[in-house]
Amino acid sequence: MADTGSRTLRLLSLMQSRRHWSGAELAARLGVSVRTLRRDVERLREIGYPVEAQPGVDGGYRLARGAVLPPLVLDDDEAVALTVGLQSAAQSAVAGMGEASLRALTKVVQVLPARLRRRADALRAVTTTAAWATGPTVDPGVLTTVAHACRDTERLTFGYTDSAGVHSDRLVEPVALVALGRRWYLVAYDTARGAWRSFRLDRLADPTTTGVRFAPRQLPAEDAEAFVRAGMGPRGRWYAVEVRIAAPAGPVRERIGAWATVEDDGEHACRIRMAADDLSWPALAIGVVGAECTVVSRPELRDLLGEWGRRFSRAAEDAAPTAGMPAAT
Template sequence: MANTSSRTLRLLSLLQTHRYWPGSELADRLGVSVRTLRRDVDRLRELGYPVEAQRGVDGGYQLAAGAALPPLVVDDEEAVALAVGLQAAAQGGVAGIAESSVRALAKIVQVMPPKLRRRVETLRAVTEPVSFGGGPAVDPAALTVVAQACRDAERLEFGYTAADGARTQRLAEPHRLVALGRRWYLVAYDLHRHDWRSFRLDRLTEPHRTGARFRPRELPAEDAATFVRAGMRNIPAAYTVDVLVHAPADRVRGHIGRWAEITPADGEDGSQRCVMRMTVDSLDWPLFALGGVGADFEVRNPPELAELAREWGERFTRAAG
């Protein structure tokens, strides 16, 4: 059974890294007969992987897109790249991406071997992240520890520096992580103060999980983000960006990737155009991304983005002499 399971994982890994495998070549790579290969493919299908087969002498197999995302098999290099990329996305400027990146990062780090964790930490230590919007830097390792404690309902101990500079040690029951206004907040029940609190993660030091589990308490708010907003002032609101770009949709997607929703909107004269929509808490990032497309664009919303584009344009014009 162990050999069969190991071979099935190997088969899955090969199918995920190659568009199409002739049956005989795939069987040779696995060291099995074509008949055994067919049984292994059927086993993958039973697990929910949509493996397509082409019959005949030159028949083969390939992994197709499914209705849901099945578990992925990644090698060491891919696992390190995923972790580093998620760390960067966790401090990005696009609303919603940061929080989902931290959740995914916590899952990956949980099962990552120590040698790969060291490689990720080494890469992070020698890499200077680019931050749009000027938010304070947060240690990705601390983000991961706090996210895991929230997920597992495990008490957390950490040092904390208040706004007035006072430093204290805290023991808390973590509830949720919230990204607001270019900052990360931990919503938790403070066991020393016997009340709910929100903590800025850039002021939090040396968090570590205590191993003590707890029964989650009921938060006195609709959700964690509402709780944080109720106790904070001057948090930038999220902006809904709507821009008409005079360039093909595929070209804009190539520059901006999946950070925005790109919809074709070709003109009546046959010109290729598209509409870019995204939600951000800093307008610097969408303007920077649009500048990289190399095409004219029209800001539909918000007015603040049009004003920022005007300021940037005047500044660049002066710089050009």
């Protein structure tokens, strides 16, 4: 890569994507010699990123905590606002928002100075976010700790309470975080049980990294999401729904963009797609839009809307006029 500035940015991006890199790996990814890599690392240090060098067979480079965010990118107040916002968004598991927010949060927290982390934690501690969806919540600190362990291929310990209320201590090799519906799952290899497992993060306590790295194993599924879905069984049935809405995509996206994927389907229509473990959520989203619609899939959603429609019609017919108010005509 001939452009030194571009190569430096590429080096920074690589170091933010993984906790530890060997010098040979980094040099190969950048297409430069190890000597040129050392100069590029020094350049990063000069602009405020504390890159640590570790000698020895297992040595290499890593981006240390406490780096100052470049002032032309974010000032202190913006950095705090971004961190708090990402922590809130990371707890939303709809339309891919949670996963994208968590990836961004992992990068920001890695280089956020301690004084700004304290400000962000204090603000988050006294802030309550109202949400449409109900269900178990996950502490952002748990999310980021587990995400770092997955990214750095570092063994992780935690306490876990299963669906039967039985508590156990686990030592695992974490591979991926999966957001499904309103829940987060960790996919990991349980070293004591010698088997792959998925863990709900709202049932996980005190995750702690061990500092011991591992070589990733082959996951017995197409990907982490498929592994989690397969382990849900009949009680964890998942619905992928598609509905055509007789309204432009723009207004529909403003109403339910965080719940579903909204795509144009002609000048005056659009299609929404979403996945849910409870069909009440897509039914509610359709009702919020307030426009004519056609259920493309699934039949179960069509049946549910029919049931709701009949129930609401009966409620409207049976409603008595409020005292002192004329009946509707």
